[in-house]
Amino acid sequence: MIYRNLALIILLFFASTANAAKVDTGNDVYTPIFEALYTGSFAEKEQAIRELMKTDIKDKQKFLDGILYKTLMVHKKSKKVVWVEKQGSKFKLTDAFTGEDLGLESKRKVKKFSINNRMRSQINALISTMDLDSDDVQKRIEAVKAMLANPQPAHADLLKEKLTGEQDEQVRELMQTGIALANLGHAESAMRLQAIKNASDSLEPAVRGALVKLAETDADETVKNAAAKAVKLQEERVEFFGYIETLFFGLS
Numbered sequence: 001m002i003y004r005n006l007a008l009i010i011l012l013f014f015a016s017t018a019n020a021a022k023v024d025t026g027n028d029v030y031t032p033i034f035e036a037l038y039t040g041s042f043a044e045k046e047q048a049i050r051e052l053m054k055t056d057i058k059d060k061q062k063f064l065d066g067i068l069y070k071t072l073m074v075h076k077k078s079k080k081v082v083w084v085e086k087q088g089s090k091f092k093l094t095d096a097f098t099g100e101d102l103g104l105e106s107k108r109k110v111k112k113f114s115i116n117n118r119m120r121s122q123i124n125a126l127i128s129t130m131d132l133d134s135d136d137v138q139k140r141i142e143a144v145k146a147m148l149a150n151p152q153p154a155h156a157d158l159l160k161e162k163l164t165g166e167q168d169e170q171v172r173e174l175m176q177t178g179i180a181l182a183n184l185g186h187a188e189s190a191m192r193l194q195a196i197k198n199a200s201d202s203l204e205p206a207v208r209g210a211l212v213k214l215a216e217t218d219a220d221e222t223v224k225n226a227a228a229k230a231v232k233l234q235e236e237r238v239e240f241f242g243y244i245e246t247l248f249f250g251l252s
Helices: 002-019 030-039 042-054 060-069 117-132 137-149 155-163 169-183 189-199 205-217 221-251
Strands: 072-075 081-087 090-095 101-105 110-112
Touching (some): 030 042, 042 060, 060 072, 060 117, 117 137, 117 155, 137 155, 169 189, 169 205
Antiparallel strands (some): 072 081
């Protein structure tokens, strides 16, 4: 009986240790989110990022940047989420939620939030989304260009939503290009064909790259042919504008 009770105590000890929280933010809403970001599967981490965006955390972009660039970590001993700043061979730690200075620690005492390429794309897209709401036109332009450089099918709906309220013509044109570019990666052939039609006049390098890829690798022969024609049309436009430029400077 004694041995059985001892075994039960040991089992309960390890079970409680396994279930113990590995992150402590001091906030009942934030803690499960950062716990999932720290210990969850990549699917759970993606959901945690979405939940993070719904919270009242100030400066969400700073937290996203911290996860992306490894300036936000977890202090293993205290379980606190901390900002890390390299100072010599150690890290200066600051509590991410209270601003408390936690002193210097070795690299072994903190652990990053591990992410994969899919999450990097997710985070970059969210950061771009924030700048789409900026009052600064140039920031909105740069935000759309960042999305053009890393197109995702999900961008199409997002840009359509923002397009309705956008007043600047340059931003609108870039958004329309972004919608077409996002749809070039759509799962449905009909959507890809329409996107090719919408993007054929664009000379954006990202659009050209996507069209070339479709022309070379798309599984649908109709899509491949349409993309190849669009690429040829773009080449003719580039050649024409090059000729006009040469003629203009020649006359000058």
